[in-house]
Amino acid sequence: MSDAVSPPHRVVSNLPSRDTGFVGRQAELTRVRTALRASGRTVIAGPSGIGRTSLSLEYAHRSADEYDGIWWLTASRAELVGGQLAQAAYAAGLADPDVTDPAALEALANAIAGGARWLLILDDVVAEPWLPPGAHVILTVAALGTLETRAERETEVASVLPRRPETPMAPGLPHPPETSAAPGPPHQPETDASSDDAVAPRWFDSALDFGESPLGPLRPEDTASLLRQRVPGPPPELAELGDMPFAVSQAAALLSLGDVPDTALTSPTTGTGIAIDRLDRDHPAAAQLLCLCAVLASSPVPVDLFTRSLNLLPGPLGGVSPQDFYSLIDTLTSYGLVATGVDGLRTHPLVQEAVRVRLGAAEDICRSYAGSLVTAALPPDSDDPSSWSRWVALAPHVLATGSRPAAYRLVLCLLRRASPHAARTMAADLHASWLAALGLDHPDTRRMAVALARAHQALGEPQAALILTAPAELDASRRPAALDDALALSARQERLRRLDTHASAVTALGDAVRGHDLHRAALAGCLDVLGSDHPDTLRAGRGLARCRYQLGSHGAAGDLLSDIVDRSRRVLGPDHPDTLSAASDLAVTLTASGVHTEALALCSDTLTRRRRVLGSAHPHTLASWHSLATIRYAMGSRTEARRLYQDVLSRRTDLLGPDNPDTLRTAHSLSIALLAGGAVLPARLLLDDTLDRLTHTLGTAHPLTADVRETRERALVRMGGMPRRPRRPAPRRGRR
Numbered sequence: 001m002s003d004a005v006s007p008p009h010r011v012v013s014n015l016p017s018r019d020t021g022f023v024g025r026q027a028e029l030t031r032v033r034t035a036l037r038a039s040g041r042t043v044i045a046g047p048s049g050i051g052r053t054s055l056s057l058e059y060a061h062r063s064a065d066e067y068d069g070i071w072w073l074t075a076s077r078a079e080l081v082g083g084q085l086a087q088a089a090y091a092a093g094l095a096d097p098d099v100t101d102p103a104a105l106e107a108l109a110n111a112i113a114g115g116a117r118w119l120l121i122l123d124d125v126v127a128e129p130w131l132p133p134g135a136h137v138i139l140t141v142a143a144l145g146t147l148e149t150r151a152e153r154e155t156e157v158a159s160v161l162p163r164r165p166e167t168p169m170a171p172g173l174p175h176p177p178e179t180s181a182a183p184g185p186p187h188q189p190e191t192d193a194s195s196d197d198a199v200a201p202r203w204f205d206s207a208l209d210f211g212e213s214p215l216g217p218l219r220p221e222d223t224a225s226l227l228r229q230r231v232p233g234p235p236p237e238l239a240e241l242g243d244m245p246f247a248v249s250q251a252a253a254l255l256s257l258g259d260v261p262d263t264a265l266t267s268p269t270t271g272t273g274i275a276i277d278r279l280d281r282d283h284p285a286a287a288q289l290l291c292l293c294a295v296l297a298s299s300p301v302p303v304d305l306f307t308r309s310l311n312l313l314p315g316p317l318g319g320v321s322p323q324d325f326y327s328l329i330d331t332l333t334s335y336g337l338v339a340t341g342v343d344g345l346r347t348h349p350l351v352q353e354a355v356r357v358r359l360g361a362a363e364d365i366c367r368s369y370a371g372s373l374v375t376a377a378l379p380p381d382s383d384d385p386s387s388w389s390r391w392v393a394l395a396p397h398v399l400a401t402g403s404r405p406a407a408y409r410l411v412l413c414l415l416r417r418a419s420p421h422a423a424r425t426m427a428a429d430l431h432a433s434w435l436a437a438l439g440l441d442h443p444d445t446r447r448m449a450v451a452l453a454r455a456h457q458a459l460g461e462p463q464a465a466l467i468l469t470a471p472a473e474l475d476a477s478r479r480p481a482a483l484d485d486a487l488a489l490s491a492r493q494e495r496l497r498r499l500d501t502h503a504s505a506v507t508a509l510g511d512a513v514r515g516h517d518l519h520r521a522a523l524a525g526c527l528d529v530l531g532s533d534h535p536d537t538l539r540a541g542r543g544l545a546r547c548r549y550q551l552g553s554h555g556a557a558g559d560l561l562s563d564i565v566d567r568s569r570r571v572l573g574p575d576h577p578d579t580l581s582a583a584s585d586l587a588v589t590l591t592a593s594g595v596h597t598e599a600l601a602l603c604s605d606t607l608t609r610r611r612r613v614l615g616s617a618h619p620h621t622l623a624s625w626h627s628l629a630t631i632r633y634a635m636g637s638r639t640e641a642r643r644l645y646q647d648v649l650s651r652r653t654d655l656l657g658p659d660n661p662d663t664l665r666t667a668h669s670l671s672i673a674l675l676a677g678g679a680v681l682p683a684r685l686l687l688d689d690t691l692d693r694l695t696h697t698l699g700t701a702h703p704l705t706a707d708v709r710e711t712r713e714r715a716l717v718r719m720g721g722m723p724r725r726p727r728r729p730a731p732r733r734g735r736r
Helices: 026-039 052-062 078-091 101-113 220-230 245-256 270-282 284-295 322-334 349-377 385-401 404-416 420-438 443-458 462-468 472-476 486-508 512-529 535-550 554-571 577-592 596-614 619-634 638-656 661-676 680-697 703-718
Strands: 041-045 069-074 118-123 136-141 211-214 339-341 344-346
Touching (some): 026 052, 026 136, 041 052, 052 118, 052 136, 069 078, 078 101, 078 118, 078 385, 078 420, 101 118, 101 596, 270 284, 270 349, 284 322, 284 349, 322 339, 349 385, 349 404, 404 443, 420 443, 443 462, 486 512, 486 535, 554 577, 577 596, 577 619, 596 619, 619 638, 638 661, 661 680, 661 703, 680 703
Parallel strands (some): 041 211, 069 118, 118 136
Antiparallel strands (some): 339 344
């Protein structure tokens, strides 16, 4: 029998090309390996140009056989890291490409917890990272002390595994064990039925105790070795350059061209300046390309960003054919100014800085052209999951160029991908910047305010959303004179979005009557301007149905939701988060109308789809588990319902915090189930705690507070009128 041949080890990887000029650094490589084997993580620290990226790349390439996956992440914008990690899960086949970021991150976390060996390299980290336990992690930073702590501004990567509550819910009530079945939402439609309120489960540990690997200059013998590799003949004397790897590599590239004397290289930055001057003199089209690269992000730039839109550029670069474009790239690499890889062009930050200094006032013009290229390269539809990898690749360049239309669409893409933390962080920065530069009434500022409000709503912050959309009612009354004009139509659509977002915030804060009127106005406007099948129209219809439900018109709400579910399935698809939100609301409405069998089938189908698309710990998935508990309770399975409610309460407390309205709705539902089962004292304790938290969070006039107060009074009657226990001081901490 012949010996079996083992298949080659396949590593899922997006590593950039290896630095062919890497020399020496054996001691540093050993330190990295030792730190990873000891604690699974390390920091490579040193100033720009010292070679920290090359060192991490070299370690990854040398150690590839030790891992199942190696993923390179550009971490200079912390809110973009989650999307890059999701791409790793897609590439490894751990998640379907149509699922959202939280589901992909959960799949990656589960794979690592199950023994998959992953190496994650976060390059150019500026904010304190959050990382999956079990993976090997390398951070590259300018200095360990420069990491910014962002407790107030979590990113999507910082939100996968639930946080523990600061204070337990209902002291004296036993904490339920984990069950094979997951939880479900309160018996009412979700607080925000849009797809934007997805929050990933938190599974990351803080990376404060990393072993640090400080990086110094090259040894003289390593510098000589690098020069011998690149420059024919005896190595030149370049003592003035020092031993910074970037400066030495740049000098070697110039000297290899043969027309630059080594005496011209008098400082670490001289080589870059000479290369830029020669390029500008001899290769003006390549010099233009370098200027564009300098105002883009230091992340890889897809080559087709240029080749598909060369007609947008002035000459001489604008007159280059796509075929001849690649010769310009060869020129830039020969000068040591740009590196190439399968993911595109990479320009070192020191080169970018040098070019921008030389551009002076022309930098803004160059950035405008780069913004046009990026906008033209964006996918037309951020709602299409097949386009998300492209959005992830272009996101850093959208922010670097400052293109406002592209940045707005990027925030919407993050919301669609169920990344509200990242969307809120990015939208808050952009809104503040545009507010200062453009003013409150500029259309772009107002548009971004609505996007930011939607992110706040998704995170359970309706008061912030209300403030951002306050002028909405006045906006809706202003009808443009020329609706056939594309700009006027777009302006009215944005005003309707603002009105609908404002209506959702009003409803979430307890005023269902006013919310109903606002949603009705938004729906009428959307039908007039956008038609019955537009996603904005469907979203406005869901908001109106939710208000009708809360006002007791269950039949009218069910009829409207049935039509919306049918249209959403046809227009958006059965697995779209908006479709699933409408189906979930319909299941709740059917339950209230007594149609339990149909509600159970619809809820079970929605739950299955949400677990796949959003992940098992997503708030909307928990909402479906809560709905399932409510249906089981209504059908008489009260023991099972109580168990599900307990599980939901535990998970929502961990994920959303003990004071979140959805957590408190679940606590109320559980207390009702406990009362029905004769557990009056635990129900009373839970109701007291819930009422205290609701009074502090939503106020005494909110309908949910009133419902809990009424249930508590019933519990007191069951206990023979026992006086209420002394009220504990409400916690005055801020929302986490």
